[in-house]
Amino acid sequence: MLNDQELLRYSRQILLQHVDIDGQLRLKQSRALIVGLGGLGAPVALYLAAAGVGELHLADFDTVDLTNLQRQIIHDTDSVGMSKVDSAIRRLSAINPEIQLVAHRTALDVDSLAAAVAAVDLVLDCCDNFATREAVNAACVAAGKPLVSGAAIRLEGQLSVFDPRRAESPCYHCLYGHGSEAELTCSEAGVVGPLVGLVGSLQALEALKLLVGFGEPLVGRLLLIDALGTRFRELRVKRDPGCSVCGAKHA
Helix, strand or coil, rough: CCCCHHHHHHHHHHHHCHHHHHHHHHCCCCEEEEEEECCHHHHHHHHHHHHHEEEEEEEEECCCCHHHHHHCCCHHHHHCCHHHHHHHHHHHHHHCCEEEEEEEEECCCHHHHHHHHHHEEHHHHHHHCCHHHHHHHHHHHHHHCEEEEEEEEEEEEEEEEEEEEEEEEEEHHHHHHHCCCCCHHHHHCCCHHHHHHHHHHHHHHHHHHHHHCCCCCCCCEEEEEEEECCEEEEEECCCCCCCCCCCCCCC
C-alpha cells in the first residue's frame, strides 16, 4: 500500500485518471534498469525516481568529469572524480528516500547484463556507443523485456520503444542493423544540453506509460527530433522477420 507520505508526494500524479492509486502502486512495485548515467540517463533517473518507480537499477562504470556537467544534470561540481553511480545515488536519495537504488558500478559483460535485465521489468538504454546498445537489445529480446532507447548528438535526437512481448514490435537491430564503427560520440561531435534533457525526459515518459499501462508507447515508431529547427518527425518501423536477434524469437 501507499503510506501517507507517498500519497502526498505523488498526489499530482495520482490525480490523473490514467494513473490513479492503482497506477501509482504499479510504479511502486516496478523495477527499471538505466544503462548509462550521462546526458540521457540523468533526466531519466531523476524523473523515474521522482515519479516513484520502486526500484531503480543504475549501471555506469564511468566517473564524473567536468565536461559532463554541461548536460548531465544529475551530477554537480562536487561530484567530479566520483563514480557516476555514486553521484546519482546521492542525488536520487535526496529527491526520493522512498525508493530502492541498486548499483552496477562495473562494466556489464554478457552474463552480468543478462542477469541485470532479468531482474527488472523494463530497461532504458541511455548509453553512448553502438556495441552496448546492441548488447542491451539482445539481452532484452532474450528476456522478453521492453527497451526504451534514446540517442542524441549535435542537434539531433532519436527515440523509440522496442517491446519483445508484442509480436509486431521490431527490435533495435531491426532498425539499425550492425551500425557503423565510425559512429561519433558527444565528446567528438558535441551536443547541446537541453536536447539530451528532452530525449531523456521523453524516455522517462515512455517508461512510465509502459509500467503503469496507459497511452500509446512508441512501439514500431521512431521519433526524430531536429533541435535546430524545432521539428519533430515520426517514421514507422517494421519488424524484420529475418533479424538475427529477434527473428527466431517470433518464428
